[in-house]
Amino acid sequence: MKFILTKELGRLTRWLRLLGYDTVYFDSDDMKLIFVTAFNESRIVITKRVKLTNMKHLKVVHVRGDLLKKQISEIKKKIRLRLSDKTLLTRCSECNEPVFKINKVSIRxxxxxxVFKTQKNFFQCPSCAKIFWKATHWDNAKEFAHEICS
Ligand SMILES: [Zn+2]
Structure with a gap:
């Protein structure tokens, strides 16, 4: 399951990536282009724009809420989001790239x-080179993810 979100949903985009979902953030008002991208890449559109909900041949989830929790609960009514420790924090929340495990010694x-002393596993984004370790967001993300996915 892959998503494309319109530009008013930046925070939600980052959270879907943290959950491990391939999520494109569509930072443009070109609605024709979003249609083409969603269609070609089989992405589910998540948007606050009513106009997009009428698009044929696309699966569109319309969210109305402003708060993240409300938005997630609206999505959950339409789509079954899954949560797995295996996919949580496997993708860069800024770039949408899958992160890879790196040799601990190399990032000393x-x-x-x-952090170096207390953490065992480190991951890096191939696009922005940001380094992640699970303690940073892990507990918060996990708690939040359990809450929104249960
Ligand atoms: Zn990145």
Whole structure:
């Protein structure tokens, strides 16, 4: 399941990526282009724009809420979001790229010493080179994800 979100849903985009979903953030008002992208890449459109809900041949989820939790609960009425420890935090929340595990020794000087000492696994985004370790967002993300996916 892959998504494309219109530009008013930036926060939701990052959260779907944190859950592990391939999520394109569509930062344009060109509605024809969003149609083409969604159609070609078989993406489900999530939007607050009523106009898009009438598009044929596309699966569109219309959200009305402004708060993230409300938006997720609206999506859940239409789509079954799944949560798995295996997919949680496997994708860069900024770039949508799958992150890869990196050799701990190689990033010694790039992370705080305390983090280096206490963490075992580190991941890096191939696009922005940001380094992730699960303690940073892990507990919050997990708690939140369980709440929204249950
Ligand atoms: Zn990135």
């Amino acid at each position: 000087t790039l992370v705080p010493e305390y």
